Amino acid sequence: MKVTVVGAGAVGASCAEYIAIKNFASEVVLVDIKEGFAEGKAMDLMQTASLNGFDTKITGATNDYSKTAGSDIAVITSGIPRKPGMTREELIGINAGIVKSVSESLVKHSPDVILIVVSNPMDTMTYLAHKVTGLPKNRIIGMGGALDSARFKYRLAEALEAPISDVDGMVIGGHSDKGMVPLTRLATRNSVPASEFLSEERLDEVLQATKVGGATLTGLLGTSAWYAPGAAVSGLVQAIACDQKKIFPCSTLLDGEYGLSDLCIGVPVVLGRNGIEKIVEINLSDAEKAAMQASAEGVKATNALI
Ligand code: NAI
Numbered sequence: 001m002k003v004t005v006v007g008a009g010a011v012g013a014s015c016a017e018y019i020a021i022k023n024f025a026s027e028v029v030l031v032d033i034k035e036g037f038a039e040g041k042a043m044d045l046m047q048t049a050s051l052n053g054f055d056t057k058i059t060g061a062t063n064d065y066s067k068t069a070g071s072d073i074a075v076i077t078s079g080i081p082r083k084p085g086m087t088r089e090e091l092i093g094i095n096a097g098i099v100k101s102v103s104e105s106l107v108k109h110s111p112d113v114i115l116i117v118v119s120n121p122m123d124t125m126t127y128l129a130h131k132v133t134g135l136p137k138n139r140i141i142g143m144g145g146a147l148d149s150a151r152f153k154y155r156l157a158e159a160l161e162a163p164i165s166d167v168d169g170m171v172i173g174g175h176s177d178k179g180m181v182p183l184t185r186l187a188t189r190n191s192v193p194a195s196e197f198l199s200e201e202r203l204d205e206v207l208q209a210t211k212v213g214g215a216t217l218t219g220l221l222g223t224s225a226w227y228a229p230g231a232a233v234s235g236l237v238q239a240i241a242c243d244q245k246k247i248f249p250c251s252t253l254l255d256g257e258y259g260l261s262d263l264c265i266g267v268p269v270v271l272g273r274n275g276i277e278k279i280v281e282i283n284l285s286d287a288e289k290a291a292m293q294a295s296a297e298g299v300k301a302t303n304a305l306i
Helices: 010-022 037-046 088-109 122-133 145-160 200-211 213-221 227-241 286-303
Strands: 002-006 027-032 057-062 073-076 114-117 140-142 171-173 180-182 246-255 261-272 275-279
Touching: 002 010, 002 088, 010 027, 010 037, 010 227, 027 037, 037 057, 073 088, 073 227, 088 114, 088 122, 114 122, 114 227, 122 140, 122 246, 122 261, 122 286, 140 261, 140 275, 145 171, 145 180, 145 200, 145 213, 145 227, 145 246, 145 261, 171 286, 180 200, 180 286, 200 213, 227 246, 227 261, 246 275, 261 286
Parallel strands: 002 027, 002 073, 027 057, 073 114, 114 140
Antiparallel strands: 140 246, 171 180, 171 261, 246 261, 261 275
16 A cells, blocks of 8 residues: 655644554655655654554655655645634635646556545645546545544533543534534534533534634644644545545535535545545534535635636
8 A cells, every 4th residue: 555645744744654653554655845855754754663663664755756656545735834814715826736736746647546635725625636637536535524523522522521532523514714514413422412411502612612723723833733634634544545434524526415516525425445435415404504505605715716
């Protein structure tokens, strides 16, 4: 199993590290445009192999896509991250050009690759990757919902004063502060609805804290987060590589599902060796349907900028 990660910055390197530590891939190739940067990150990570006990071979390349040839999965993290006060949508001017050229180069050298798009604004970048590569829709996956759901579970566990392993919850919709749709109605603590423990007001606080989860970290760090994004991407890569058939909310091209078409937006999907193997349609309440509709309008407005 060969995995390429484009962008050896904060998220790309974190993702490569989690993939290596989980020890399921034979090879990870890091690619960056900055001279020597990916090679340096790869060497540093390889020097953790004997310490962390993994056999994954990590190599780096400066913009040389011949080294990525034959990749089964490629993750696109190249592009600029947001600074405090910025929205993800404001990154589109620079990141659209980067995602376009990187997607084309990846597919040229690995025609059977499954792409995972991380660069923001992620739903629009996933849609752009479809437009430029023409890959079948099961092979282009946007990562946002897995991270937003992890942040939702963190906030739920905090409010419930429960261990995170007892808590479940999912965030669908667009990967933006306004567009996220945390499904508080379906959140549970050990199979019991979270609403049995928390007031409507407290659940709404959890929802609001989840929506600004990325912005809160950007305010604290001065740039966007990397540990949870890297871990979320590695979870998607592992589900595909190990054919796990796990369900994650991912951005995918919709064709009528959830009453939406011609956009990529986060919905639950089954991930296995063929990438997106099934889109799972859950029954939404009227309020959740309206939130999804509004979220889709936001994503489409950003798509109109590419
Ligand atoms: P970073 O600045 O640490 O790393 C980005 C890397 O991309 C840099 O090393 C840069 O040299 C490289 N790069 C730029 N243009 C390139 C090109 N044409 N080819 C190859 N490499 C290129 O940024 P960070 O924090 O890793 O974030 C990366 C992206 O991921 C941002 O757009 C950020 O907004 C997004 N992100 C998305 C998340 C999600 O849930 N979808 C979560 C966190 C970040």
